[in-house]
Amino acid sequence: MKLLLVGFSEQNANLLSFLIQQHFKDVNCIHIDRGLTSDLKFVLPEIPNEHKEARGFIINLGGVGMLSYQHQHSQMIMEYVSGRPALLTTRTTINIWEEVLGMHGNFLYLQSPYTKDTILPVLQNLIEKAKHFVVIPKNEIQIDKPDTIIEKPIITPKVTEEDKSVLRQPLSHNDLLALPNSPVQNALQHMLKEHFSLVYTLPMIKEFSKLFYQNTPFILKTSRYDVLIDPKNNLAVSTNIARVLDYFTVAKSHPEFANSITIEILNVSESLSQVRKMEQAGAKKYILSTLLWQIYEAILPDEIQTMAHNLQLKLKFMPNFADIAGTPSYVQAVLASCLSTPKTIKNLHTLFSEIKPETIHRIFLLANLAKIADESVIGTMGLDDEKPSGRMTQKNAGVNKAVKVGFFQRLLNKLTM
Structure with missing residues (x-):
């Protein structure tokens, strides 16, 4: 049974062939030379006629010019393997390929670098699939003629x-x-369109x-x-x-x-x-x-810009961060500060000056979009409270004065009473 190794250097193909032949009998690994364009870019190589009956593939996506996924790549790969089992491997994320080709049961996936222990079970699966795949020569493919007699009518269920x-x-x-x-x-969508x-x-x-x-x-x-x-x-x-x-x-x-x-x-x-x-x-x-x-x-983007610093946030409740892996502790601190009273974005910038403003904007949006924000303040603006009111200044005047009086002065004042 033939397996075609596509997109590998000669050295890596030899190592992979040696591993397969050590553990699997009756498997003949054929290395297909890498395909190159005139400007020396990797492409899918032509399959020589003598190897077109191969039952499976192992394809190094980086070696066929598909290191960075593009939408046309999935169709190119499907046409290349023609329904035969194929193991796709890449050093970039393999998740994209799994999502695109997941509905096609003939593909297997492996993220590199991999170890002997991780690749052997996948190779076993590939070889089992390849053993049960039958290559039908083109001259044996029969096309149904229009006058084919169907003994029983096909009943189409009525769509209710x-x-x-x-x-x-x-x-x-x-x-x-x-x-x-x-x-x-309305409030949420207006806020998004207007300020984000x-x-x-x-x-x-x-x-x-x-x-x-x-x-x-x-x-x-x-x-x-x-x-x-x-x-x-x-x-x-x-x-x-x-x-x-x-x-x-x-x-x-x-x-x-x-x-x-x-x-x-x-x-x-x-x-x-x-x-x-x-x-x-x-x-x-x-x-x-x-x-x-x-x-x-x-x-959402990692960082978000807005000039609407008086937008307010008040939380109804905290999300269950026990179920959300990798949430930084400062996110919980920012949200906790908005539980009892509304905070404007400007307030949050002041309270958490060590956090980038764009990150605070992101937390603000996450809270509103995740439906944990109090609906009554979505899209509303708070007052600009950068300057303290006159009433508050007067109320705290005595405190300010007391701070300026030192210990010995207070002691002397008591002695003179």
């Missing part, structure tokens, strides 16, 4: 109105986005800021994993929330991934039934506001 209501709809254009805004949604316009135009922000404030449950679908969202009950359910968040991280920089997200609108009974099914499949329940913090943490 209920079925239509659960069809997938694109994130950017779905029935929930057409619903009228609540006053809170660069953020508002980013992929997914505008849609999510509306969807998550609806009362209708829905399923948010990425390429492989789903998350059920029930805004009214502050509930989310998913079998693999980490992979959903990974997808959003990738989609932030690759619009084609954001455009692939769909939603499935549910009614209440469908939602309850779907939650039961997902739990039976091992899904976990999450507090929606905590999940929203993680979603926006994944898709």
